[in-house]
Amino acid sequence: MIRFLLVIAVALTVSCNSAQNATSKTKMTPVDYANTITAENLKTHLYTFAGDEMEGRGTGENGNNKAAEYLRNMYMDGGIAAPIEENNYYQNIPSEYFNDATKGKPSQNVVAFIKGSEKPEEIIVISAHYDHLGTRDGKIYNGADDDGSGTISILEVAKAFQKAANEGNGPKRSILILHVTGEELGLYGSKYYTENPLFPLRNTIVNLNVDMIGRIGSEKKGNDNYIYLIGSDKLSQGLHDLSENVNCLLYTSPSPRDS
Ligand SMILES: [Zn+2]
Numbered sequence: 001m002i003r004f005l006l007v008i009a010v011a012l013t014v015s016c017n018s019a020q021n022a023t024s025k026t027k028m029t030p031v032d033y034a035n036t037i038t039a040e041n042l043k044t045h046l047y048t049f050a051g052d053e054m055e056g057r058g059t060g061e062n063g064n065n066k067a068a069e070y071l072r073n074m075y076m077d078g079g080i081a082a083p084i085e086e087n088n089y090y091q092n093i094p095s096e097y098f099n100d101a102t103k104g105k106p107s108q109n110v111v112a113f114i115k116g117s118e119k120p121e122e123i124i125v126i127s128a129h130y131d132h133l134g135t136r137d138g139k140i141y142n143g144a145d146d147d148g149s150g151t152i153s154i155l156e157v158a159k160a161f162q163k164a165a166n167e168g169n170g171p172k173r174s175i176l177i178l179h180v181t182g183e184e185l186g187l188y189g190s191k192y193y194t195e196n197p198l199f200p201l202r203n204t205i206v207n208l209n210v211d212m213i214g215r216i217g218s219e220k221k222g223n224d225n226y227i228y229l230i231g232s233d234k235l236s237q238g239l240h241d242l243s244e245n246v247n248c249l250l251y252t253s254p255s256p257r258d259s
Pocket of ligand 1: 129146147183211212
């Protein structure tokens with residue numbers, strides 16, 4: 001849970017620091033918005049999302065479509081917009097794209113959008129894959145951690161950002177929430193998005209992807225106050241530095257280096 005809060009605190013700090021001059025009706029801080037995300041809510045959604053009813057969310061299967069519908073309904077109910085066309089939360093991917101991996105069935109990425117207040121044309125993508133292994137030999141592979149945990153997390157992150165936006169404290173840049181399909185079969189959903197981006201990739205500032213945050217590594221037993229950031233030291237030092245700074249600012253115990 002703490003790890004998750006750190007993720008959103010980082011993200012909110014990215015956007016809210018630079019939005020300080022924007023119209024602000026309340027004195028809510030990024031941490032206040034992060035705290036609107038509760039363990040109870042995450043658990044409620046995850047238990048449904050990774051429940052047997054979703055049949056393991058195998059790409060193209062009935063359970064995968066049900067999972068997509070679940071996410072779409074959550075965004076509609078939460079008043080979070082679709083990116084391009086009103087109420088169109090799906091980026092449909094034709095069956096042929098999957099090279100027989102789905103036995104001729106199509107699937108879809110699920111997308112939602114929070115428009116930036118100052119630089120709406122610049123996009124921050126927050127993603128997680130919502131597919132899992134499906135049902136094999138009668139056994140449902142529920143995939144609660146991989147990647148139900150990331151999926152539900154970014155859903156709740158979106159709600160927190162939307163609340164901030166509704167109260168005049170929204171992000172400066174636009175946020176695209178991207179639930180990709182077909183990851184387990186070979187990253188099909190993210191590849192499809194990259195080849196068919198809804199917004200120009202040259203305006204896409206960063207993609208933060210969340211996968212498997214529902215467990216504590218054996219080397220971290222007794223301390224769940226940590227997060228792994230992978231890749232931040234490869235393309236840009238900026239994210240790494242930002243995360244270190246936020247760690248120091250918000251989570252100084254036991255020490256920033258351990259967080
Ligand atoms: Zn995964």
